[in-house]
């Protein structure tokens with residue numbers, strides 16, 4: 180008979196670890212599936228530790244002002260994990276920075292450690308199948324491990340969609356970003372022309388946000404009109420820093436090892452002609468894909484595959500005892516701190532559910 184767990188958490192971003200910290204401090208002994216170290220996950224950007232593990236400095240997670248972060252991380256994280264830490268950021272002379280905002284991988288390793296300190300158990304594997312029609316629920320991992328669970332918290336996040344160009348991968352974190360709110364205020368993007376790719380509401384939102392810092396924002400859109408709502412279109416057209424590059428796509432990201440991204444090559448969708456645009460950054464706003472393929476048919480989702488919450492400000496899903504937290508159920512805020520917040524909520528919801536059922 181498969182092991183029976185109180186709380187199984189699937190996912191290893193801020194939502195998953197925050198849920199684990201709360202559930203473990205409530206003596207629920209949670210088990211986390213953090214994802215597998217596979218080539219496929221590497222290519223999809225879904226390796227353990229979530230989206231922040233893919234980025235450099237995180238300046239907007241409350242409680243982490245710039246400081247001598249590495250010393251603290253080394254003192255907090257188990258020694259056998261030190262080899263996983265990213266290289267320190269460099270100052271303009273190429274020396275290690277002493278004072279910097281916490282880096283994404285450091286922040287995630289701290290969260291994981293905090294959950295483990297309270298007794299969270301971690302399995303480094305993907306969940307590939309669930310059965311929420313029977314109770315206890317059944318959960319199966321890619322290596323064939325089968326678990327039964329009274330409650331399950333889904334915190335598998337979402338992944339940003341990219342164009343898929345080789346040159347784009349080369350300059351990720353060196354000028355290419357998929358989150359203006361996260362990265363737009365970083366020094367490398369200030370007072371420079373920037374490129375936003377997309378034509379929906381989020382493209383206009385990103386462009387409007389970036390216009391606060393950039394010298395100019397070029398919105399590259401494959402069609403000759405925006406998909407964005409009327410009000411968002413007016414916002415874009417009335418901002419004199421935003422310039423539309425209609426009927427174009429990005430053909431190549433330009434740059435070099437020293438400076439990172441320096442521009443993009445555009446290709447016309449009308450006549451195939453090409454031209455180069457100087458830029459300090461390129462922001463993708465072409466949507467996200469929630470990591471819910473393994474849940475198909477088990478939970479109510481919206482058309483894009485985001486898990487629906489049954490009631491506002493509750494992490495309940497369409498199945499009693501299954502809760503959803505973080506970007507997997509949020510196509511709107513998509514921030515580390517909001518994910519951590521809903522992770523906490525999901526653990527509290529799971530705890531109350533178990534208490535109501537008299538399960539300890």
Ligand SMILES: Cc1cc2nc3c(=O)[nH]c(=O)nc-3n(C[C@H](O)[C@H](O)[C@H](O)COP(=O)(O)OP(=O)(O)OC[C@H]3O[C@@H](n4cnc5c(N)ncnc54)[C@H](O)[C@@H]3O)c2cc1C
Nearest residue numbers: 191192193194214226229230306336361505506513514515
């Ligand atoms: C480049 C970049 C920079 C960012 N910078 C910032 C920033 O500065 N500040 C900020 O607030 N936000 C930032 N964000 C957004 C932030 O990272 C996300 O909002 C946040 O990480 C979402 O957390 P989450 O817990 O919902 O899931 P995620 O971080 O998406 O993590 C979920 C993880 O769960 C695991 N998983 C998925 N499927 C399975 C499965 N079937 N089985 C087991 N495990 C699975 C995977 O490892 C996956 O990565 C950034 C995002 C990106 C891409």
